[in-house]
Amino acid sequence: MALQLESVLGELADSLRERGCDASVATMSVVVFFEDATIGALARERIRMLASKHPSRVILLDGTQGDDLHVVNGCDWIELGVKSRSPEILRSAVATLRLPDAPVVLLWIARGIGSDARFVSLSEDAQTIVYNSSLVDVGHDALCEFVEYVERNPKLPLADIAYLRLAPWQECVAIFFDGSAAAELAELERVEVGCGSEPEAYYLIGWLASRLGWTPSAADALLSRSGKRVAYEIHRQGEPRRIARIALSSAQSTFVAEVDASQETILLSAHGSSEHAPRYRAIDNPGIAALVERAILWGQNDRIFRAALAAAGEILTWGKE
Amino acid sequence: MPDETVARSAPPTGDGAVNPLRAGLSADRITSPCSVVFFGASGDLFKRMLLPAVYAMYLKGTLPADFALVGFARTAFTVDKFREYCRAQLELFMPDGSKPQGTLWNDFARRISYITADFNDNRHFVDLKNLLAQNDRELGTGGNHLFYLSTPPPVFPEIIKHLKKAELEKSDDGWTRIVVEKPFGTDLASARTLQAAIEAVFPENEIYRIDHYLGKEPVQDIIALRFANTIFEPIWNRNYVQYVQITSAESLGVEERGGYYDHAGALRDMIQNHVINLLALVAMEAPISSSADDIRGEKYKVLSAIEPPTHADVWSMSARGQYGPGTIDGHAVAGYRQEKDVAPDSNTETFAAVKLSIENWRWAGVPFYLRSGKRLPRKLSEIAVTFRPIPHRFYGDSTEGIEPNVFVIKIEPDEGISMRFEAKVPGPKEHVRSVYMDFSYGTGFGVQSPPAYERLIGDAMQGDQTLFTRWDAVERAWEIVTPILDVWQNTKDFSFPNYAAGSQGPESAKKLFADWRHL
Numbered sequence: 029m030a031l032q033l034e035s036v037l038g039e040l041a042d043s044l045r046e047r048g049c050d051a052s053v054a055t056m057s058v059v060v061f062f063e064d065a066t067i068g069a070l071a072r073e074r075i076r077m078l079a080s081k082h083p084s085r086v087i088l089l090d091g092t093q094g095d096d097l098h099v100v101n102g103c104d105w106i107e108l109g110v111k112s113r114s115p116e117i118l119r120s121a122v123a124t125l126r127l128p129d130a131p132v133v134l135l136w137i138a139r140g141i142g143s144d145a146r147f148v149s150l151s152e153d154a155q156t157i158v159y160n161s162s163l164v165d166v167g168h169d170a171l172c173e174f175v176e177y178v179e180r181n182p183k184l185p186l187a188d189i190a191y192l193r194l195a196p197w198q199e200c201v202a203i204f205f206d207g208s209a210a211a212e213l214a215e216l217e218r219v220e221v222g223c224g225s226e227p228e229a230y231y232l233i234g235w236l237a238s239r240l241g242w243t244p245s246a247a248d249a250l251l252s253r254s255g256k257r258v259a260y261e262i263h264r265q266g267e268p269r270r271i272a273r274i275a276l277s278s279a280q281s282t283f284v285a286e287v288d289a290s291q292e293t294i295l296l297s298a299h300g301s302s303e304h305a306p307r308y309r310a311i312d313n314p315g316i317a318a319l320v321e322r323a324i325l326w327g328q329n330d331r332i333f334r335a336a337l338a339a340a341g342e343i344l345t346w347g348k349e
Numbered sequence: 350m351p352d353e354t355v356a357r358s359a360p361p362t363g364d365g366a367v368n369p370l371r372a373g374l375s376a377d378r379i380t381s382p383c384s385v386v387f388f389g390a391s392g393d394l395f396k397r398m399l400l401p402a403v404y405a406m407y408l409k410g411t412l413p414a415d416f417a418l419v420g421f422a423r424t425a426f427t428v429d430k431f432r433e434y435c436r437a438q439l440e441l442f443m444p445d446g447s448k449p450q451g452t453l454w455n456d457f458a459r460r461i462s463y464i465t466a467d468f469n470d471n472r473h474f475v476d477l478k479n480l481l482a483q484n485d486r487e488l489g490t491g492g493n494h495l496f497y498l499s500t501p502p503p504v505f506p507e508i509i510k511h512l513k514k515a516e517l518e519k520s521d522d523g524w525t526r527i528v529v530e531k532p533f534g535t536d537l538a539s540a541r542t543l544q545a546a547i548e549a550v551f552p553e554n555e556i557y558r559i560d561h562y563l564g565k566e567p568v569q570d571i572i573a574l575r576f577a578n579t580i581f582e583p584i585w586n587r588n589y590v591q592y593v594q595i596t597s598a599e600s601l602g603v604e605e606r607g608g609y610y611d612h613a614g615a616l617r618d619m620i621q622n623h624v625i626n627l628l629a630l631v632a633m634e635a636p637i638s639s640s641a642d643d644i645r646g647e648k649y650k651v652l653s654a655i656e657p658p659t660h661a662d663v664w665s666m667s668a669r670g671q672y673g674p675g676t677i678d679g680h681a682v683a684g685y686r687q688e689k690d691v692a693p694d695s696n697t698e699t700f701a702a703v704k705l706s707i708e709n710w711r712w713a714g715v716p717f718y719l720r721s722g723k724r725l726p727r728k729l730s731e732i733a734v735t736f737r738p739i740p741h742r743f744y745g746d747s748t749e750g751i752e753p754n755v756f757v758i759k760i761e762p763d764e765g766i767s768m769r770f771e772a773k774v775p776g777p778k779e780h781v782r783s784v785y786m787d788f789s790y791g792t793g794f795g796v797q798s799p800p801a802y803e804r805l806i807g808d809a810m811q812g813d814q815t816l817f818t819r820w821d822a823v824e825r826a827w828e829i830v831t832p833i834l835d836v837w838q839n840t841k842d843f844s845f846p847n848y849a850a851g852s853q854g855p856e857s858a859k860k861l862f863a864d865w866r867h868l
Binding site: 195288292293312 | 367368370371372373374382408409410414415451452453487488489491
């Protein structure tokens with residue numbers, strides 16, 4: 029059965045008239061799909077923040093509700109109940125409701141990326157596709173699905189919030205190896221990541237592996253370019269989607285970045301031959317709005333992300349074996 | 350698995366070794382460690398603007414992890430007292446109200462040091478050299494030194510001389526840069542003298558002449574507007590533009606700056622730097638890239654196409670004013686001559702208007718009207734580009750009042766863009782009226798722009814000179830305004846005060862302009 033969009037279009041037209049001559053500015057149409065009410069509530073809140081910074085037409089496709097749901101809030105916020113709707117109907121609804129000239133950003137916050145025909149259908153009209161593997165699953169299954177999908181569709185403009193969330197921690201790790209300490213990178217023997225969800229941890233290790241030329245050699249180890257074994261370990265620690273600790277060590281040195289007791293600061297400490305006085309960074313956990321913005325602006329074609337994702341995929345594959 | 354192409358593109362670290370983990374990380378984070386020395390660290394600019402900017406950068410993680418701040422000023426402080434002073438000033442002046450406290454403040458504070466100094470005594474510069482070496486050893490600042498001159502300008506040459514004498518003008522292990530606050534000279538001769546003093550010690554690529562106006566987001570938006578769009582370029586010339594009006598108006602008076610302002614005036618304080626910089630950005634040709642050299646090269650070229658006036662021309666291309674008592678926002682305010690530290694018979698202008706011509710292919714014959722003043726009805730900075738009228742009365746006499754299109758780049762207080770165009774009023778009659786299309790960066794992007802000093806200090810640390818003024822452009826701006834200064838200074842204006850505070854400005858300025866955009 030088709031969605032009844034006439035009344036939605038009528039309400040949009042009324043809303044536009046009520047706005048009078050106020051000019052409207054829009055940067056994109058944001059299409060959000062979810063099938064979990066809790067995720068949906070979170071998504072609504074965060075997408076409002078995003079839309080307040082980047083004026084957008086937001087089309088929320090609520091997979092928990094039937095077609096008795098439709099909400100039009102002003103010209104820019106539309107919610108449709110799409111439970112049990114076919115891929116073709118979803119695509120057609122978006123085609124009708126999106127802003128004609130602005131790009132479409134698809135936020136798919138559900139499982140089944142790649143295997144779900146609704147995703148395939150919606151993704152065909154999207155200029156940017158944003159996934160959030162650790163919101164869907166704090167384990168690594170959603171990330172595995174994503175890896176497989178990207179392998180099959182290498183040219184699609186995809187980004188994963190779980191990777192974008194790593195930026196401040198990548199910065200913290202990089203700080204350890206500036207200057208003469210860069211030589212220590214070849215000597216690393218062990219990496220530990222404490223994180224409340226697995227995708228961030230695998231991305232971080234995948235990022236290190238792709239930057240440093242490490243390849244998986246066992247379920248818990250990688251091999252460096254010089255053939256040195258680099259063990260890795262992932263602990264569940266702290267809140268989901270938050271990294272709590274990263275430790276890298278060689279025979280001579282240990283480098284640790286960890287959230288300190290105040291929970292407001294990352295303490296960077298280096299001991300051994302690369303000894304350094306403690307350094308501190310304010311915890312910079314960018315909100316989802318900032319992360320989606322990052323995905324839109326430069327995340328989807330980031331070669332470093334693609335390399336880190338591929339490496340994380342290989343590590344996950346070895347882990348299964 | 351290794352991404353070789355990206356690995357090769359990884360930036361080198363301070364000592365030339367490549368840290369492959371740096372590739373692709375956000376460019377807004379400064380990676381090169383450094384010490385920043387603020388000369389004049391007990392002054393107003395430091396406590397209100399510079400210190401809050403640096404601390405905000407620290408909180409945002411955009412400072413290098415290995416960083417040190419050194420205060421160097423006449424006021425006697427111990428290091429501990431100076432740290433307490435900094436904390437107290439941050440309590441007062443952090444723009445977002447965030448308080449310096451906890452682990453982060455303690456870490457920041459331990460990076461602060463201070464030298465009580467006489468700027469004429471070389472021993473204090475030797476102390477500074479030793480302190481910077483100590484920072485390099487203990488705080489890992491890597492031999493990189495940024496000197497920030499935030500003292501009164503007359504002290505600049507003395508500081509530079511002693512930096513050289515103490516061999517601080519170069520660093521064996523890293524880079525050295527010097528930031529020079531405005532005003533850069535008080536006229537052409539003094540600017541050249543100051544430049545000679547600086548260039549005798551520092552090469553141009555190490556000199557950062559700061560004009561905080563250029564760090565404002567809307568000023569940078571001018572470049573994006575002009576060169577990230579194609580629709581404006583075809584009409585951005587003498588064939589379509591009738592005139593350009595650049596305004597920088599303030600409702601405030603001279604506040605606590607009467608002593609400085611009475612020797613400066615609106616022409617020196619605003620037109621010579623801020624307003625002429627805006628003119629350069631709006632009128633320059635497209636740079637071949639967004640690099641500092643290319644942008645600054647084009648800015649200089651367009652300024653060099655402005656013929657400085659002769660003394661005889663001055664009265665026909667400029668007007669000045671001084672405010673008397675009046676009313677602003679419903680409150681009675683004093684006249685300029687009644688302000689603190691202002692001479693009771695002052696001849697200093699608080700309003701300046703100038704008409705300039707750019708003699709090049711693009712702009713020949715298009716007047717550029719510049720105006721700036723204090724105690725005007727409201728704070729307003731904008732660039733208004735007025736297009737030529739329609740060539741033919743298509744609607745006949747009934748539409749005689751058709752207004753020309755106006756494109757406005759709004760800089761303060763509501764940064765954005767507006768466009769006036771004509772539209773038919775619905776109905777059977779052929780009535781046409783002006784409508785205004787308005788885009789606000791605030792509602793468009795819903796974010797506050799970062800303060801200008803944060804951006805500029807960060808750029809100086811990164812070695813990006815794009816938003817700093819090159820000497821040739823500073824010199825050219827002085828060449829343009831100096832004849833006007835000469836005539837104004839040597840001619841007592843007996844009409845002063847010639848505009849009331851809160852009014853639109855002096856009548857003489859309105860007569861100079863083809864059109865007077867209402868303030």
